[in-house]
Amino acid sequence: MLQSAEISAFSIALLFIILGIFFVLMGYLTAWLVSPHQPNEEKQTIYECGEDPIGNAWGQINSKFYIVALLFILFDIEIILLFPWAIIFADKSLYQATQGLWGWITLLEVIVFLFVLALGLVYAWAKGVLEWEKPQPKNSDFQPIVPKKLYEKINEL
Amino acid sequence: MTFFFYLFATLTLLMTLLLLLSKKLIHLAFSFLGVLLGIAALFVLAGADFLAVAQILVYAGGVLVLIIIGIMLTQTAPKENGQNITSHSNIISAVLVLVLFSMLVYAFISQPFEQQTWIQNAQIQQKTLQTSTLPSTGILLMTQYLLPFELTAILLLVAIAGAITLLQYKNKSRIL
Amino acid sequence: MKPHNEVVVFLQSLYKDSALLMPEWVLCITFLGLFVADLWFKKQRIWLLWSLFAGGLVATMIVTILQFNSCSCQFEQFFFAKMLYLDTFGVFFKLFLVGATLLTAFLIPLSPTFRAKENFFRGEYFYLIVAVLIGAYLVAMAQHLLMFYLALELISIASYLLVGFNFDKKSAEGSLKYILFGAFSSAMMLYGMSLLYGLTGTLQVGEPQWITTIFKTPTLLHYLALSFFAAGILFKLAAFPFHFWTPDIYESAPSPVVAFFSVVPKAAVLAFVFRWASWFPSGQLEWVYAVGFIAVATMLVGNLAAFWQDNIKRLLAYSSIGQAGFLLAMVLVGKDFNLSSLLFYLISYSIANFLAFALVDIFAHFFGQQNEMPYAIENYKGIGTVKGLESVAFLLAMLSLAGIPPLVGFSAKLLLYSTLWENYHLLASQWILWILFLSVFLSLVALFYYLKVPYQTFFLPNTSAIPLERPSTFYDVYAKVLVLILSLALLVLFFAPNIIMAAIQQIKLG
Numbered sequence: 156m157l158q159s160a161e162i163s164a165f166s167i168a169l170l171f172i173i174l175g176i177f178f179v180l181m182g183y184l185t186a187w188l189v190s191p192h193q194p195n196e197e198k199q200t201i202y203e204c205g206e207d208p209i210g211n212a213w214g215q216i217n218s219k220f221y222i223v224a225l226l227f228i229l230f231d232i233e234i235i236l237l238f239p240w241a242i243i244f245a246d247k248s249l250y251q252a253t254q255g256l257w258g259w260i261t262l263l264e265v266i267v268f269l270f271v272l273a274l275g276l277v278y279a280w281a282k283g284v285l286e287w288e289k290p291q292p293k294n295s296d297f298q299p300i301v302p303k304k305l306y307e308k309i310n311e312l
Numbered sequence: 313m314t315f316f317f318y319l320f321a322t323l324t325l326l327m328t329l330l331l332l333l334s335k336k337l338i339h340l341a342f343s344f345l346g347v348l349l350g351i352a353a354l355f356v357l358a359g360a361d362f363l364a365v366a367q368i369l370v371y372a373g374g375v376l377v378l379i380i381i382g383i384m385l386t387q388t389a390p391k392e393n394g395q396n397i398t399s400h401s402n403i404i405s406a407v408l409v410l411v412l413f414s415m416l417v418y419a420f421i422s423q424p425f426e427q428q429t430w431i432q433n434a435q436i437q438q439k440t441l442q443t444s445t446l447p448s449t450g451i452l453l454m455t456q457y458l459l460p461f462e463l464t465a466i467l468l469l470v471a472i473a474g475a476i477t478l479l480q481y482k483n484k485s486r487i488l
Numbered sequence: 489m490k491p492h493n494e495v496v497v498f499l500q501s502l503y504k505d506s507a508l509l510m511p512e513w514v515l516c517i518t519f520l521g522l523f524v525a526d527l528w529f530k531k532q533r534i535w536l537l538w539s540l541f542a543g544g545l546v547a548t549m550i551v552t553i554l555q556f557n558s559c560s561c562q563f564e565q566f567f568f569a570k571m572l573y574l575d576t577f578g579v580f581f582k583l584f585l586v587g588a589t590l591l592t593a594f595l596i597p598l599s600p601t602f603r604a605k606e607n608f609f610r611g612e613y614f615y616l617i618v619a620v621l622i623g624a625y626l627v628a629m630a631q632h633l634l635m636f637y638l639a640l641e642l643i644s645i646a647s648y649l650l651v652g653f654n655f656d657k658k659s660a661e662g663s664l665k666y667i668l669f670g671a672f673s674s675a676m677m678l679y680g681m682s683l684l685y686g687l688t689g690t691l692q693v694g695e696p697q698w699i700t701t702i703f704k705t706p707t708l709l710h711y712l713a714l715s716f717f718a719a720g721i722l723f724k725l726a727a728f729p730f731h732f733w734t735p736d737i738y739e740s741a742p743s744p745v746v747a748f749f750s751v752v753p754k755a756a757v758l759a760f761v762f763r764w765a766s767w768f769p770s771g772q773l774e775w776v777y778a779v780g781f782i783a784v785a786t787m788l789v790g791n792l793a794a795f796w797q798d799n800i801k802r803l804l805a806y807s808s809i810g811q812a813g814f815l816l817a818m819v820l821v822g823k824d825f826n827l828s829s830l831l832f833y834l835i836s837y838s839i840a841n842f843l844a845f846a847l848v849d850i851f852a853h854f855f856g857q858q859n860e861m862p863y864a865i866e867n868y869k870g871i872g873t874v875k876g877l878e879s880v881a882f883l884l885a886m887l888s889l890a891g892i893p894p895l896v897g898f899s900a901k902l903l904l905y906s907t908l909w910e911n912y913h914l915l916a917s918q919w920i921l922w923i924l925f926l927s928v929f930l931s932l933v934a935l936f937y938y939l940k941v942p943y944q945t946f947f948l949p950n951t952s953a954i955p956l957e958r959p960s961t962f963y964d965v966y967a968k969v970l971v972l973i974l975s976l977a978l979l980v981l982f983f984a985p986n987i988i989m990a991a992i993q994q995i996k997l998g
Contacts, residue, residue, distance in 0.1 A: 164363070165361070169353075215385060215387065217478065218385055218386075220385070221479075224377050224378045225378060228378060232370055232374075233468065234322045234464075236461065238362075238532065239446055239450030241448075242447050243447050243454070244454075252492040253492070253496055256499055257499070264454060271465035271469050271822065272465055274523060274524070275469045278469075278527060281527045284479065292341060314515065340597065350636065374951070400590065415708070416712060419707070419708040422707065422963065423708075428687070428689065429689070430690070446711075447503065455569065457569075459572070459626075459635065460634050463639065464638065466619065467642050469523070473649075474612075474645065475522070477612050477649065478649070
């Protein structure tokens with residue numbers, strides 16, 4: 156069916172994808188078939204660890220997530236570009252054809268590449284992007300009108 | 313082979329249509345995932361295995377996450393009638409796009425691709441689909457495409473610096 | 489495994505090729521050095537970073553001049569596996585680009601953001617400009633579409649960021665608009681490139697295989713692919729259908745950056761376009777029509793829209809669109825003619841433009857930071873009596889842009905017209921004659937809006953309260969010296985064009 160070995164290797168990946176979709180759908184199907192359908196108001200509410208949900212789920216997330224995602228993409232591209240290098244940099248026939256020069260040159264090329272990108276990480280670090288702002292606990296400045304003595308009186312009872 | 317090509321091509325086109333017609337941004341992002349996976353499959357069928365993997369890793373794994381985070385960053389509570397991102401239809405632009413599309417389709421159909429010498433040569437040699445493209449990609453990256461390879465590093469560095477500058481501007485302005 | 493002859497050849501030539509890439513290495517080292525220095529030094533760094541920046545540019549300039557000298561004895565070669573092509577034309581453009589960037593470096597201390605140092609001036613400013621220059625250097629030599637695209641993207645990404653460097657709302661808006669327009673046009677260009685690759689089977693522009701398939705038997709798909717490809721190029725040139733971004737961006741970005749944008753990316757892309765135009769088959773006229781149409785439309789749009797502007801930066805933006813039209817008209821002249829008219833025009837345009845933007849910043853600072861709109865033209869009313877030197881210099885810059893003697897802009901325009909006239913005789917195409925008439929007419933029209941500001945400064949009474957004359961600082965002296973030098977350059981190059989003409993006339997397109 157598929158001619159080359161290279162492509163048919165991907166058919167395994169396709170099989171996994173299809174199986175993955177299949178299992179998820181089967182889970183839904185069995186749940187739908189087996190479970191009783193008796194909805195009430197309590198069951199319909201959004202599950203939030205047993206608490207009653209307040210507000211809606213559309214809160215805006217911190218913009219730092221975006222920068223982390225952006226940094227991830229940049230280093231993702233870097234990894235992708237390193238991948239073909241890793242395959243061929245110790246290639247024996249190339250090594251022999253160039254009297255060992257090949258290994259050194261490619262190593263140098265990749266070191267330059269990595270050095271420039273490592274500067275990017277250093278930059279992100281130095282500018283404090285990787286530090287997460289922790290929420291500071293604030294002491295409440297609430298002044299109770301009820302004097303403490305009254306509480307003590309209650310406790311005595 | 314041909315069957316699989318049409319299968320994935322149809323899938324990609326359907327997902328693209330879904331992307332264009334979806335009214336919620338988050339639906340748009342997920343149908344984009346379908347488009348990207350379909351294109352990756354088409355790359356596989358074209359014998360470009362490295363490109364397919366790169367497509368999934370970078371686009372499906374990275375860019376899509378960025379898009380979804382971007383949506384979550386800017387999203388506010390949905391309005392009563394749902395967020396309507398399809399703007400008022402502009403007849404002129406629709407006509408222009410249709411004209412361009414039909415011109416492209418006509419041009420592709422009328423173009424005699426089989427007569428081109430480089431395609432004929434490739435058909436005779438028949439070596440593209442036999443082996444993985446990964447080693448040859450590696451060798452090309454290290455030799456012929458060395459300069460673009462290193463330039464990519466600088467491009468990415470500029471992008472990192474730029475993203476962080478923009479973020480910090482935002483933080484500073486909040487303080488000032 | 490196939491034999492590795494190509495790899496061996498590449499490794500053998502790597503050392504020689506790297507030596508040819510010397511100016512770019514110096515630029516990259518400047519870029520990385522500025523990057524590290526920006527992170528390293530925390531205090532008293534603004535002048536330090538500036539001197540590193542200017543020093544790196546001077547070093548690059550010296551290396552480029554050395555390359556130019558070694559290159560003038562007729563050598564043209566491909567290097568880096570035919571990614572780049574080195575000829576006197578390319579090296580001259582590189583020299584021009586680094587010169588323009590150096591002028592930008594001297595403009596930077598005049599900008600209001602630089603003067604107000606405590607306003608957290610960012611070191612990124614400097615190395616992003618260097619990044620644009622690296623991209624421009626490579627574009628000027630690119631012979632491979634991948635190389636061209638990556639270098640152009642380097643220019644674009646750094647430019648998007650530089651536009652936002654005023655860090656106010658307007659600047660952010662301009663930056664966003666620029667990103668959206670830029671991403672759109674570069675996507676179109678990428679699509680065009682992929683089609684061109686499919687049609688020719690090579691990314692190597694200028695190869696015989698490339699030229700024959702593209703120009704000998706063009707089909708509809710060829711034309712579509714070429715027009716998609718042209719979209720990205722016209723965007724960078726700010727030429728006709730892709731000029732909409734220019735006024736908004738020019739208005740919101742810092743003035744030195746605007747002066748830089750109006751010259752460096754344009755010149756780099758123009759070098760590529762000119763190489764491209766040299767492959768047009770001389771017999772066929774449809775290329776002349778296509779480029780001529782874009783040139784004429786760009787001239788018309790730029791020069792006519794400039795009338796209604798009441799913001800000096802928007803006026804200069806439309807003026808730069810108009811000038812891009814004149815520069816594109818040069819592309820019609822083609823390879824057969826002397827390139828000197830194009831290069832001379834480019835030089836004269838950039839000097840006048842840099843002078844104009846330097847003065848815009850000087851005046852903006854003079855009008856004060858309290859002024860809500862420091863770039864509005866009505867501010868200039870009657871300023872001639874207060875800031876005499878600057879106003880005269882402004883008049884000179886505007887007259888040079890309009891092409892009035894005795895300024896270098898006149899010689900440049902004259903050269904342009906005479907080359908177009910010769911070309912008309914050679915090609916015997918009425919179309920070129922019409923372009924010639926139209927460009928002469930539009931230069932006359934342009935005179936009106938170019939004189940808009942000098943009219944305000946010299947002939948209108950001062951109505952708004954002029955800020956008190958402050959004690960002159962270092963910056964004021966510096967500004968006066970810079971303005972004087974640039975205005976003198978405009979005059980001197982008119983009377984003695986041979987200073988640069990001698991160098992220009994050796995230049996050949998490989």
